[in-house]
Amino acid sequence: MRSYAEYQALVxxxxxxxxxxxxxxxxxxxxxxxxxxxxxxxxxxxVLLLAACxxxxxxxxxxxxxxxxxxxxxxxxxxxDDLPAMDNDDLRRxxxxxxxxxxxxVAILAGDGLLSAAMELMLRAAxxxxxxxxxxxxxxxxxxxxxxxxxxxxxxDVTEEGTEPTEEKVRYIHLHKTADLLTAPMExxxxxxxxxxxxxxxxxxxxxxxxxxxxxxxDLLDVEGSEAALGKKTGVDAALGKLTWVALRGxxxxxxxxxxxxxxxxxxxxxxxxxxxxxxxxxxxxxxxxN
Amino acid sequence: MRSYAEYQALVxxxxxxxxxxxxxxxxxxxxxxxxxxxxxxxxxxxVLLLAACxxxxxxxxxxxxxxxxxxxxxxxxxxxDDLPAMDNDDLRRxxxxxxxxxxxxVAILAGDGLLSAAMELMLRAAxxxxxxxxxxxxxxxxxxxxxxxxxxxxxxDVTEEGTEPTEEKVRYIHLHKTADLLTAPMExxxxxxxxxxxxxxxxxxxxxxxxxxxxxxxDLLDVEGSEAALGKKTGVDAALGKLTWVALRGxxxxxxxxxxxxxxxxxxxxxxxxxxxxxxxxxxxxxxxxN
Numbered sequence: 001m002r003s004y005a006e007y008q009a010l011v012x013x014x015x016x017x018x019x020x021x022x023x024x025x026x027x028x029x030x031x032x033x034x035x036x037x038x039x040x041x042x043x044x045x046x047v048l049l050l051a052a053c054x055x056x057x058x059x060x061x062x063x064x065x066x067x068x069x070x071x072x073x074x075x076x077x078x079x080x081d082d083l084p085a086m087d088n089d090d091l092r093r094x095x096x097x098x099x100x101x102x103x104x105x106v107a108i109l110a111g112d113g114l115l116s117a118a119m120e121l122m123l124r125a126a127x128x129x130x131x132x133x134x135x136x137x138x139x140x141x142x143x144x145x146x147x148x149x150x151x152x153x154x155x156x157d158v159t160e161e162g163t164e165p166t167e168e169k170v171r172y173i174h175l176h177k178t179a180d181l182l183t184a185p186m187e188x189x190x191x192x193x194x195x196x197x198x199x200x201x202x203x204x205x206x207x208x209x210x211x212x213x214x215x216x217x218x219d220l221l222d223v224e225g226s227e228a229a230l231g232k233k234t235g236v237d238a239a240l241g242k243l244t245w246v247a248l249r250g251x252x253x254x255x256x257x258x259x260x261x262x263x264x265x266x267x268x269x270x271x272x273x274x275x276x277x278x279x280x281x282x283x284x285x286x287x288x289x290x291n
Numbered sequence: 292m293r294s295y296a297e298y299q300a301l302v303x304x305x306x307x308x309x310x311x312x313x314x315x316x317x318x319x320x321x322x323x324x325x326x327x328x329x330x331x332x333x334x335x336x337x338v339l340l341l342a343a344c345x346x347x348x349x350x351x352x353x354x355x356x357x358x359x360x361x362x363x364x365x366x367x368x369x370x371x372d373d374l375p376a377m378d379n380d381d382l383r384r385x386x387x388x389x390x391x392x393x394x395x396x397v398a399i400l401a402g403d404g405l406l407s408a409a410m411e412l413m414l415r416a417a418x419x420x421x422x423x424x425x426x427x428x429x430x431x432x433x434x435x436x437x438x439x440x441x442x443x444x445x446x447x448d449v450t451e452e453g454t455e456p457t458e459e460k461v462r463y464i465h466l467h468k469t470a471d472l473l474t475a476p477m478e479x480x481x482x483x484x485x486x487x488x489x490x491x492x493x494x495x496x497x498x499x500x501x502x503x504x505x506x507x508x509x510d511l512l513d514v515e516g517s518e519a520a521l522g523k524k525t526g527v528d529a530a531l532g533k534l535t536w537v538a539l540r541g542x543x544x545x546x547x548x549x550x551x552x553x554x555x556x557x558x559x560x561x562x563x564x565x566x567x568x569x570x571x572x573x574x575x576x577x578x579x580x581x582n
Binding site for chain 2: 019022023024025026028029033076080083086103105106108109111112113115116117119120123124126127132134135136138139142143146147148149151152154155156158159
């Protein structure tokens with residue numbers, strides 16, 4: 001097992017080369033995709049995938065295309081989410097959003113391109129393996145980013161804006177909009193390492209709890225965080241009438257629920273009889289997250 | 292081998308059930324995706340895939356998810372292409388475009404959802420096969436709809452609007468924006484039937500020629516066609532300054548070039564030692580296309 005920073009550096013240096021390995025790309029499209037891919041961020045999803053695969057004895061190099069694909073999917077979702085017709089954000093990680101920099105048409109296409117590239121990368125990698133583990137991993141990722149996963153969560157987030165927050169709705173949105181894309185790397189990483197079904201199940205529950213806690217902390221940061229540390233405006237959720245955990249429970253209740261979700265994540269992943277400190281440390285570190 | 296109408300009916304009845312087989316979908320998202328999927332059209336891409344697979348001895352039922360996936364990808368591209376930031380169309384196949392019916396946010400998500408669903412369908416199907424032929428077929432489709440395929444063509448189509456049409460640019464746009472998604476079903480269908488590489492190569496060349504001819508006829512219809520028969524406005528390309536084959540060569544030159552591309556398609560597919568009448572008839576019928 002490596003450190004978070006080591007996994008992150010691996011992803012960082014592989015992302016744009018992975019795009020370019022897919023063939024000649026029109027200059028403007030390449031620029032727009034690279035602009036958002038290179039905007040940094042914590043690379044949490046791909047790091048989780050690499051760590052999940054490696055802790056179960058899988059091959060790190062083999063997992064890298066899947067990790068890059070996941071970060072591309074996350075990035076496409078941010079680009080589309082920031083569009084004027086969606087959340088209409090001008091700033092992301094301290095820089096103009098993709099459509100502010102490249103125009104809406106190219107931003108839509110850059111998002112479409114990143115999602116397509118993610119699938120292409122995974123399919124190419126899966127086609128070079130001697131078993132179906134790559135197909136299984138890619139299938140998990142496609143399912144969790146799709147119409148009963150992330151896209152479902154985004155849709156409900158957008159269409160229910162301004163309605164009464166109920167636990168059912170807020171939970172659905174958090175689970176699909178956010179947690180599915182943190183569950184996918186756990187599930188896919190374990191599949192790549194050909195882990196036992198019961199361990200995959202634990203990895204999925206860990207991912208869901210981690211994802212819920214992550215989004216709860218995100219909701220808290222929008223209320224209490226620093227714009228400078230976050231690189232984006234705060235107070236946006238309330239202004240848009242977003243169904244957040246804070247709107248449902250208040251800040252104290254949200255902090256309690258996040259702590260409970262983190263405890264759940266830690267307990268379940270400890271059941272996997274391997275060195276799971278990477279995952280327990282990561283979950284426990286969430287509560288002190290500043291950006 | 293079946294008739295075009297039989298393949299079309301198969302696709303028609305499988306499309307929405309395929310979506311629904313992927314799990315519970317939020318109502319609004321399901322509605323928006325089904326609205327555009329059910330808008331009809333010729334189902335040319337999935338029909339080509341089914342016919343390509345069957346003519347080479349492949350299994351029709353096994354090919355169906357890939358055919359549906361291809362139609363979903365085509366449909367997503369139309370939804371995004373019609374958006375105000377792109378071609379800004381209000382009408383498609385005689386009905387309001389997706390964003391006119393559901394709003395821009397849901398239309399963007401319906402497009403994202405259809406692309407994700409397509410990948411999920413193919414990956415699920417590929418995971419159930421006893422060889423990598425499904426992965427290979429899915430990879431062809433992902434590549435041809437991606438950043439060096441359809442998305443590349445769309446990008447150049449949008450970013451070069453209003454510039455001088457050169458043969459290099461117009462050819463690039465036609466080849467990627469249109470022909471790649473007619474080549475994909477030939478290539479994927481042949482892969483699903485485990486056809487020999489030399490036959491796959493012929494199928495690809497057929498698809499590219501068919502696609503070029505198809506887009507040339509499309510450009511002609513925008514100048515000479517009937518709005519009633521097409522179900523959309525004509526004269527749009529010239530108004531937007533689109534780089535069309537007609538802008539490059541005029542209507543007579545375009546008709547000649549389309550005929551030449553069709554001859555090329557017919558000649559190359561005849562080299563495959565199977566009954567290829569389906570494909571030669573289809574190519575030859577293109578010139579009399581009215582919608």
